[in-house]
Amino acid sequence: MTSAPVHAADTRERILEAATRLFTERGFARVTVRDITSDAKANLAAVSYHFGDKLGLYERVLEIGLRSAQQMNTETILPREGHTPEECLRHYVREYLPRIVRSDDRGWIFQLLKHEMSNPTAVARSYVRGAIMPGIEFLTGVVGDLLGEASTPERVRRCTTSIQAQCLFFLPDPFKSMVMPDFQPSTDEAIREMADHIAEFSLAGIRAIAAQRRGPRVRPR
Amino acid sequence: MTSAPVHAADTRERILEAATRLFTERGFARVTVRDITSDAKANLAAVSYHFGDKLGLYERVLEIGLRSAQQMNTETILPREGHTPEECLRHYVREYLPRIVRSDDRGWIFQLLKHEMSNPTAVARSYVRGAIMPGIEFLTGVVGDLLGEASTPERVRRCTTSIQAQCLFFLPDPFKSMVMPDFQPSTDEAIREMADHIAEFSLAGIRAIAAQRRGPRVRPR
DNA sequence: AAGTGTATGAATCGCTTGTTTGAAAGTCAA
DNA sequence: TTGACTTTCAAACAAGCGATTCATACACTT
Numbered sequence: 001m002t003s004a005p006v007h008a009a010d011t012r013e014r015i016l017e018a019a020t021r022l023f024t025e026r027g028f029a030r031v032t033v034r035d036i037t038s039d040a041k042a043n044l045a046a047v048s049y050h051f052g053d054k055l056g057l058y059e060r061v062l063e064i065g066l067r068s069a070q071q072m073n074t075e076t077i078l079p080r081e082g083h084t085p086e087e088c089l090r091h092y093v094r095e096y097l098p099r100i101v102r103s104d105d106r107g108w109i110f111q112l113l114k115h116e117m118s119n120p121t122a123v124a125r126s127y128v129r130g131a132i133m134p135g136i137e138f139l140t141g142v143v144g145d146l147l148g149e150a151s152t153p154e155r156v157r158r159c160t161t162s163i164q165a166q167c168l169f170f171l172p173d174p175f176k177s178m179v180m181p182d183f184q185p186s187t188d189e190a191i192r193e194m195a196d197h198i199a200e201f202s203l204a205g206i207r208a209i210a211a212q213r214r215g216p217r218v219r220p221r
Numbered sequence: 222m223t224s225a226p227v228h229a230a231d232t233r234e235r236i237l238e239a240a241t242r243l244f245t246e247r248g249f250a251r252v253t254v255r256d257i258t259s260d261a262k263a264n265l266a267a268v269s270y271h272f273g274d275k276l277g278l279y280e281r282v283l284e285i286g287l288r289s290a291q292q293m294n295t296e297t298i299l300p301r302e303g304h305t306p307e308e309c310l311r312h313y314v315r316e317y318l319p320r321i322v323r324s325d326d327r328g329w330i331f332q333l334l335k336h337e338m339s340n341p342t343a344v345a346r347s348y349v350r351g352a353i354m355p356g357i358e359f360l361t362g363v364v365g366d367l368l369g370e371a372s373t374p375e376r377v378r379r380c381t382t383s384i385q386a387q388c389l390f391f392l393p394d395p396f397k398s399m400v401m402p403d404f405q406p407s408t409d410e411a412i413r414e415m416a417d418h419i420a421e422f423s424l425a426g427i428r429a430i431a432a433q434r435r436g437p438r439v440r441p442r
Numbered sequence: 443a444a445g446t447g448t449a450t451g452a453a454t455c456g457c458t459t460g461t462t463t464g465a466a467a468g469t470c471a472a
Numbered sequence: 473t474t475g476a477c478t479t480t481c482a483a484a485c486a487a488g489c490g491a492t493t494c495a496t497a498c499a500c501t502t
Contacts, residue, residue: 011449027339030250033490043451048491050449117396118248118339124396136401158418161404165390166383175338175345180357183382197379197430204429205422212421232479254460264481269461271479 012050014040020061024108027115028058055123062127065109069131072099072106077138085145090199092139093167097195101170101185114171139163143206150210159206166198233271235261241282245329248336249279276344283348286330290352293320293327298359306366311420313360314388318416322391322406335392360384364427371431380427387419 018040022031033047033054040046051057076095078088099107109131116124143159144151170184177184185191239261243252254268254275261267272278297316299309320328330352337345364380365372391405398405406412 030340032488034488043449044490045452045492046450054490113396115339117394118336119251120396128396154414155418157403158415159422161390161415162387162419162422164404166386169382169386169389173338175334175341175349182378183385193375194379194382197376198383200429200433201380201383201426202422204425208421208425209418253458255458264479265460266462266481267479275460 011040011042011046015042015046015050015057016060016064019057020064020108023058023061023115024103024112027112027119028121029119055121058121059123061112062124065112066127066130068106069109070134073131073134073138076135080141080145085142086203088138088142089146089163089203090196092135092142093163093199093202094192094195096135096167097170097198098188098191100167101172101191103172111172114173136160136164146203146206147210150212155209159202159209162205163198163202166202170194232261232263232267236263236267236271236278237281237285240278241285241329244279244282244336245324245333248333248340249342250340276342279342280344282333283345286333287348287351289327290330291355294355294359297356301362301366306363307424309359309363310367310384310424311417313356313363314384314420314423315413315416317356317388318391318419319409319412321388322393322412324393332393335394357381357385367424367427368431371433376430380423380430383426384419384423387423391415 015036019031019036022035022039025031034044036057037044037046047054047057051060076092078091080088083091100110101107103111113124113128113131116128139160140156143163144156147155147159172184185194236257240252240257243256243260246252255265257278258265258267268275268278272281297313297320299312301309304312321331322328324332334345334349334352337349360381361377364384365377368376368380393405406415
């Protein structure tokens with residue numbers, strides 16, 4: 001009895017929620033177990049009890065993120081048969097970009113993986129391929145179709161990279177937004193406009209590459 | 222006399238060199254004072270003695286990097302009068318990209334600043350504007366010229382962002398190269414080809430944006 | 443009511459971190 | 473040689489970290 005135990009039995013869930021949010025914001029290394037448990041209003045030892053250790057908790061968060069990313073891929077990737085490559089590209093960017101810009105329930109996994117870039121944990125490797133490779137492979141196919149007869153593996157790779165780079169640039173970033181705040185779209189409208197821009201900009205770029213003669217390599221200027 | 226004291230009086234320089242390399246590789250937080258001093262074959266207390274504290278050493282490294290970045294800007298930025306916008310853009314990307322890809326003596330400051338993105342130190346803010354704003358402003362002017370009569374502030378900003386995004390994507394990154402190694406050019410030849418690609422891809426993209434009618438906004442599809 | 447397994451809590455351990463200390467060793471002018 | 477000053481060094485300090493311990497409180501079966 002005493003004074004109403006907080007034993008809500010969902011301590012584990014509260015820790016997971018707090019960990020997901022904090023890991024997403026700051027990455028693995030810059031979040032302490034004390035941060036998580038105090039945020040989740042749980043005891044320090046609860047992490048060890050429920051998840052073995054801090055890394056076990058992190059892996060659990062990654063697992064959940066991977067599932068959400070796979071769900072996302074089903075929404076950004078249009079069936080190639082029944083849609084033109086142009087439609088596929090426009091749809092992909094328009095669905096992809098909002099999830100990159102806003103790290104909400106659907107896009108937080110990308111921000112979390114971004115922290116892995118500067119601070120790799122080695123656990124993320126396996127999760128990554130499942131999360132982002134499908135999108136890359138889809139884009140690769142679409143770009144190959146768009147290049148048509150001018151397609152070469154190098155050209156496909158370079159064009160795909162150009163598109164990916166333009167999208168991933170918008171992963172939230174305290175430093176970038178500090179340095180050049182104007183370049184980060186904030187409203188839904190601005191995000192949609194940026195997505196349309198990337199699609200049209202890239203379609204024109206791909207067409208220009210496709211128009212170059214094949215062979216040793218055209219070197220302008 | 223005795224056995225040749227290591228007192229080479231350049232302890233301070235050795236620490237600066239080691240710190241520059243280690244901070245560039247791992248960022249401020251993931252380098253310890255012990256890492257630096259052991260690498261520089263100096264005593265642990267030498268950092269406090271010569272630079273006050275770890276942050277003072279970091280600021281000193283940033284100062285040096287800022288000067289190297291300003292030097293770099295004079296090499297990537299072509300005088301606008303006397304060169305066509307196309308020439309300016311191609312020259313910029315071709316000079317810029319190698320310094321991004323290879324973090325050698327000329328480009329390490331960008332990699333160092335990249336760590337600030339996920340792990341801001343608050344000291345870097347002032348250094349950043351001096352290092353990267355000139356390039357952005359130059360690109361903004363070039364893109365404005367290329368858009369010509371179709372130019373609007375939003376279009377200029379979006380096109381400039383597309384170019385910057387394609388370049389900055391190639392900042393070295395243990396995680397990215399782990400996930401998609403094929404997308405990181407390694408040889409000088411591959412880097413040059415990628416730079417040419419970005420220039421032509423972007424020029425075509427800009428022309429396509431310029432060809433859109435002005436006004437409320439063309440929404441394709 | 444007693445017993446069993448699960449979950450929580452406060453305290454503590456062992457380790458790494460940045461920083462400080464005070465002595466020793468060097469340099470150099472008088 | 474003396475004496476003041478600068479630089480190096482080993483050792484220690486205080487704080488923060490992840491992890492562990494062990495007693496306690498709960499839920500549930502018998």
